[in-house]
Amino acid sequence: MTEDPGHVPGTASSRPGGGAFPPVPALHATGLRRSFGGTVAVDGVDLLVPAGSFFGVVGPNGAGKSTSLLMAVGLLRPDAGTARIFGVDVWADPVRAKRMVGVLPDGLALPERLTGRELLHYLGRLDGLDGASAARRADDLLRLFGLDGTGRTAVGEYSTGMRKKIGLATALLNAPRLLVLDEPFEAVDPVSGAVIRGLLERFVADGGSVVLSSHSMSLVEELCDRVAVIVAGRTAREGTLDEVRRGESLHDAFAGLLGASTANVEMPAWLRR
Known part of the structure; x- marks a missing residue:
């Protein structure tokens, strides 16, 4: 039987003989x-x-x-x-x-000397993305949060609000559910x-x-x-x-x-x- 990628093994969308399992x-x-x-x-x-x-x-x-x-x-x-x-x-x-899961914890510590683009690209590569995919996602997220003009600015120079946005970008990087x-x-x-x-x-x-x-x-x-x-x-x-x-x-x-x-x-x- 082919496993449904949308379900965790051990669960199913319906019981044998009818009736749905709770999501x-x-x-x-x-x-x-x-x-x-x-x-x-x-x-x-x-x-x-x-x-x-x-x-x-x-x-x-x-x-x-x-x-x-x-x-x-x-x-x-x-x-x-x-x-x-x-x-x-x-x-x-x-x-x-x-x-x-993507997580934005309170008081997230970020590498101060990396730029926003470098941070996202580096994390994407750590998550298993190839270089082109990591770069594309980094650019998409910087643009999404209005940070594309600061892609070469070190995170240590970001304002508090900018740090919050780049933190949220890192949470979205792995396309979480x-x-x-x-x-x-x-x-x-x-x-x-x-x-x-x-x-x-x-x-x-x-x-x-x-x-x-x-x-x-x-x-x-x-x-x-x-x-x-x-x-x-x-x-x-x-x-x-x-x-x-x-x-x-x-x-x-x-x-x-x-x-x-x-x-x-x-x-x-x-x-x-």
């Missing part, structure tokens, strides 16, 4: 836990990202969002828990799993932000899957169809956007989960007028 999730993480010294950063995070979804991850600073995503894509080994990308265990078969992006819009100007939004929406429309971590509730509401709220290292709520909001705005639902309200802010006496 394999783009990302399925269960029970992720991680401590640093005596500090528990993540304490049982579960994430279920259906294939073809635009999935938002929100939470307060220090809640464990970035740590959870790093574990989910195989860049940080968890103390406990599992993570699968399209059914492939990221720790049992890391090479195969990572070929299906899943994108996992930690604050991709941070420090990006409005015009570039609109380009990135359009790109991500088209990526999902074409069958890709996106996981987006952001502090912008309005952005998550506009882009995402599913959301997970992480609080104190745990998944406090997860589901469709409407299931998470429960009739409120995402901002108010998020504040309610934290037990926070702007009405309860107590100003120091010395700041009052």
Whole structure:
């Protein structure tokens, strides 16, 4: 029997005798836990990202969002828990799993002395592309993000927003099925932000899957169809956007989960007028 390249071995589109199997999730993480010294950063995070979804991850600073995503894509080994990308265990078969995902981590470190074009070409070659294909993809991505005029500028001279865009370009270089992006819009100007939004929406429309971590509730509401709220290292709520909001705005639902309200802010006496 010829294997369907669109399916992970061990799964099928239909059962013998009829009836479809559930689609394999783009990302399925269960029970992720991680401590640093005596500090528990993540304490049982579960994430279920259906294939073809635009999935938002929100939470307060220090809640464990970035740590959870790093574990989910195989860049940080968890103390406990599992993570699968399209059914492939990221720790049992890391090479195969990572070929299906593009990642933009928070605070991505980049080679400072390479130009943007050199960086993309080099990474393309490391990923197995021939020289011509790597060069073509590098030029396409530089043009896509409006960086084609800076292809000979060293990355160390890039602005914060430019570094964010070249980081996103590296995540797209291997034509992934899943994108996992930690604050991709941070420090990006409005015009570039609109380009990135359009790109991500088209990526999902074409069958890709996106996981987006952001502090912008309005952005998550506009882009995402599913959301997970992480609080104190745990998944406090997860589901469709409407299931998470429960009739409120995402901002108010998020504040309610934290037990926070702007009405309860107590100003120091010395700041009052």
